[in-house]
Amino acid sequence: MKWASLGWILLGIILAVAIWRGFPPFQIRSNQFPGILSSSITPDPQHVKIEIFKAERKLILYQNEKPVGIFKIALGFSPIGDKEREGDGKTPEGDYAICYVNDKTPYLYFYGLNYPQGKDIKRGFKQGRISQRQYQELIDNNKNNGIPLWNTALGGEVGIHGGGNLWDWTKGCIALSDTDILILKKYLMIGTPVHIFP
Structure with missing residues (x-):
């Protein structure tokens, strides 16, 4: 009897995680968040951009300047306002x-x-959050299109990833369901522009 109860508990936990992360068949689609708009679209990462609308929890994928996908997202745990520092x-x-x-x-x-x-x-330097040396390193890195310093008081390692989109839970990243990040994987590459609106 104990083993049967433990089995049901374990199954419940597995199902809860699957639903949270958006594994098929637990992917929720709606008119507002339909995913890819047409099954006939061939991914062309060279001509892709992303727009993120924080207030609507929406990511729109564009290819050749046309929307080709609309996805539900989760944000940082304190999503209102612009990121200014590590841990905000x-x-x-x-x-x-x-x-x-x-x-x-x-x-x-x-x-x-x-x-x-x-x-x-510039804002971080003006507020005294980073040193002159860090300021210069960050500016130089931007000119070279490299990975910025991610270990300053401004925070870093902000990205787009899977893991679930049911509520705002990240430290500042944009999270999608695992199903949706696997779809986006076909479209994204280093250099893909991402515009994030309030």
Whole structure:
């Protein structure tokens, strides 16, 4: 009897995790978040951009300037406002690009954004959050389109990844269901522009 109860508990936990992360067949689609808009679309990463609307928890995927997918997202645990510092739980706002890809992550895939960027760096320096040396390193790195310093008081390692989109739970990243990050994987590459609106 004990083993049967333990089995049901374990099964319940597995199902809860599957639903949270959005594994098929637990992928929820709606008119508002339909996913890819047509099954006949052939991914062309060279001509892709992303727009993220924080207030609507929506990611729109564009290819050749036309929307080809609309996905539900989760944000940082304190999503209102622009990211200013490490640990504030905010998702940054502005123009970024994918600068790093990690396929060895618990979130299936991680597409790192080049946060902090110009406005973030200048604001952080003005507020005294980063040193002159860090300011210069961040500015130089931006000019070379490299991975920014992610270990300053401004925070870093902000990206787009899987892991679940039922509520705002990240430290500042944009999270999708695992199913959706596997779809986006076909479209994204280093250099893909990402604009994040409030």
